[in-house]
Amino acid sequence: MLYVVGLGPGDKEKMSLEAIETIKKVEVIVGYTTYVRLIKELVGEKEIVSTGMKQEIDRCRKAIELAQKGKTVAVISSRDAGVYGMAGLILELISQMNEELAVKVIPGITASIAGAALLGAPLMNDFCHISLSDLMTPWEIIEKRLHAAASADFVICLYNPRSKGRPKHLEKALAIIQQYKSEDTIIGLAKDVGREKEQAIITTIADLDETVVDMTTVVLIGNKETYTEDNRMITPRGYRL
Numbered sequence: 001m002l003y004v005v006g007l008g009p010g011d012k013e014k015m016s017l018e019a020i021e022t023i024k025k026v027e028v029i030v031g032y033t034t035y036v037r038l039i040k041e042l043v044g045e046k047e048i049v050s051t052g053m054k055q056e057i058d059r060c061r062k063a064i065e066l067a068q069k070g071k072t073v074a075v076i077s078s079r080d081a082g083v084y085g086m087a088g089l090i091l092e093l094i095s096q097m098n099e100e101l102a103v104k105v106i107p108g109i110t111a112s113i114a115g116a117a118l119l120g121a122p123l124m125n126d127f128c129h130i131s132l133s134d135l136m137t138p139w140e141i142i143e144k145r146l147h148a149a150a151s152a153d154f155v156i157c158l159y160n161p162r163s164k165g166r167p168k169h170l171e172k173a174l175a176i177i178q179q180y181k182s183e184d185t186i187i188g189l190a191k192d193v194g195r196e197k198e199q200a201i202i203t204t205i206a207d208l209d210e211t212v213v214d215m216t217t218v219v220l221i222g223n224k225e226t227y228t229e230d231n232r233m234i235t236p237r238g239y240r241l
Helices: 017-025 034-038 056-068 087-097 111-120 139-151 171-178
Strands: 002-004 028-032 047-051 074-079 103-106 127-131 156-161 186-191 199-204 217-221 227-229 232-234
Touching: 002 017, 002 056, 002 087, 017 103, 028 034, 034 047, 034 074, 047 056, 056 074, 056 087, 087 103, 087 156, 103 199, 111 156, 111 186, 111 199, 111 217, 127 139, 139 156, 139 171, 156 171
Parallel strands: 002 074, 002 103, 028 047, 028 074, 127 156
Antiparallel strands: 156 217, 186 199, 186 217, 227 232
16 A cells, blocks of 8 residues: 655644554655654654655655555655645556556645645635746746736745745746736745744735745735735735726
């Protein structure tokens, strides 16, 4: 049996009971080294297969191999395994192998949901997720999605907004978004949600300090109705035309 487990944002209190019980009962844990470290108190003496960044395919293949040999295996993923996580990759690889293998995806709290709770209530109307990482998706496609989301005035949740390898992607994205949204549009930054350095920052497009944004930040860009009150970011449930 192969489980794909979403750990949530990193804090055990934000993990689902199903995720905790699954990790406790499996024989093998497979995951990125940092994520394995987050759940070390749950892992105990279990067999661990861990690798660094950009080795997702190798991890998934190893997990499938172990499950095919009859072991119960959990592939762990930060936040929700089905949102920019490992669930899709596992299912794709199994499909390509033309093999039958029992797989169960265990959901977790994803970054936008955890970040929204930290910031207030910014997702009360229609919203979308867009990743600014062009490792798997061409930048031209990302630009089209930014134009579409901003022109429809969705609340936009930006994942993978800025890194050392992509220092200008957030700047480029905001330039597109400002073609449709005013510079006074409210922005919420949820940094390291559920971890020791957790931080919530509420600002505007005009006042955003991009240097505080990194890969552990989710950027929530409001719609034209979004406002702040008592240092909380709030999007009304209704929308005025």
